[in-house]
Amino acid sequence: MGNAVIGVDIGTSSSKGVLVGLDGTLIRSAVREHTPARPGPGRFEMHASVWWDEFTALARELTAAGDTTVVAVGVSGMGPCVLLTDEHDTPLRPAILYGVDTRSVAQIRRIEEKLGAEEIIRRGGSALTTQAAGPKIAWVAEEEPELYGRARRLYMPSSWLVRRLTGAYVLDHHSASQCSPLYDTHAGDWYAPWVAEVAPGIELPPLRWSGEAAGVLTAEAARETGLPAGIPVTTGTIDAWAEALSVGAQHAGDLMLMYGTTMFLIHTVPQPLTSASLWGTVGALPGTRNLAGGMATSGAVTNWLRDLFADADHGELTRLAAESGPGANGLLMLPYFSGERTPVMDPDARGVIAGLTLSHTRGDLYRAALEATGFGVRHNIEVIEAAGGDIRRVVAVGGGTQGSLWTQIVSDITGRPQELRAVTIGASYGGALLAAQLVSTVSVDEWNPVRETVAPRTSHTGRYDELYALYRRLYPDTMATVHALASLQER
Secondary structure, three states: OEEEEEEEEEOOOEEEEEEEEOOOOEEEEEEEEOOOEEEEOOEEEEOHHHHHHHHHHHHHHHHOOOOEEEEEEEEEEOOOOEEEEOOOOOEOOOEEOOOOOOOOHHHHHHHHHHHOHHHHHHHHOEOOOOOOOHHHHHHHHHHOHHHHOOOOEEEOHHHHHHHHHHOOOOEEHHHHHOOOOOEEOOOOEEOHHHHHHHOOOOOOOOEEOOOOEEEEOOHHHHHHHOOOOOOEEEOOEEHHHHHHHHOOOOOOOEEEEEEOOOEEEEEEEOOOOOEOOOEEEEOOOOOOEEEEEEEOOOHHHHHHHHHHOOOOOHHHHHHHHHHHOOOOOOOEEEOOEOEEOOOOOEOOOOOEEEOOOOOOOHHHHHHHHHHHHHHHHHHHHHHHHHOOOOOOEEEEEOHHHOOOHHHHHHHHHHOOOEEEEOOOOOHHHHHHHHHHHHHOOOOHHHHOOEEEEEOOOHHHHHHHHHHHHHHHHHHHHHHHHHHHHHHHHHO
């Protein structure tokens, strides 16, 4: 039997696992789908039991054939999330998810008034938004005080898996840097005065880098997962950063585009950059810095359309969207169906479909959704470069890269070629790479070489430039109306 590693990622709509040989060969993959709870408008939650149950199920499925010896485990997950437990690691409530959950607006305002919005950006690298973990901890403290009084520890999906696998209470530096305003990016550590102000009573975890070993698999975890006791487990990180590692997009000048339920962008910079419209973070690897952005929906909108058109799957809708052609026959969409993260930073934004007529088809609507993602990526790229970013290479990853239409549309709209690696599974593969690096000397270029580059088609430039200008106008032109509708929805 050959040696292999396992990588598992806990995502918004599914958990994915891969079994990978030490040479990077993908031996087996497995998926468990799930749906976040939505207990109210703008609220997304998930029970931590889902994360562990799906990890154990994936580990057993991946190793059931008995044809490999697992020698290390890598983990990652969506984030930043807020899972609060008591001193015995008993979860006190479902975890509050990352920026798709927008409940903490009032806490953001109060924290900014107390600490100063500019000082928060200076110390932490990012403006305080609903993406940040700090205001969500404060929300629990204010809205559920009796529960919060028992809270002692903070976990995210990756660190929860690490705890269950190794017994270690630890978090990676990158995830900590998304816990604004609790982390000082200059000192590379928790900032005690603001921890006491925003998250009193919480014993925040010691910090390590994503690729460092958090510990080794315990005997109890071995019994539950079927994996060998004593093998090392990575500290792990947030999924988008694991995806960037999986395709080698961690060098200065790189921009990773993650095509998933949400769209995420990570630009690696040689020195810290800040922007009120983006997130400045430390990277997954020591010495790296990022300027990052994220759209609240992308694949979530195409999934919504698929569910509306119950007799068609993504393959059929993609075929119809290709037939629709550039501009979707005069349809334009704002993809703000769950509010919007960067660069709009508006939890009360809502989706808009403009230009509908009785002659528009399913293919037109699906095409408009794909193009809306492209326009959102272009908007983020412009803001990244305005903040001082220097994008020299774009690398695409994630489930949405399967098939050529979506990536081609994004390249056509942005005018940027996109590099595609041989394996675009994403975070689980990145976790496996970090696991392999604990026990062997491997490089991402050996594991996952470039297979093609998607080049922009200049024949569509004029059409998309015209539509992009309309896209940028559509949000301010409809903002007052959608904000009023968002208020009605909340009531």
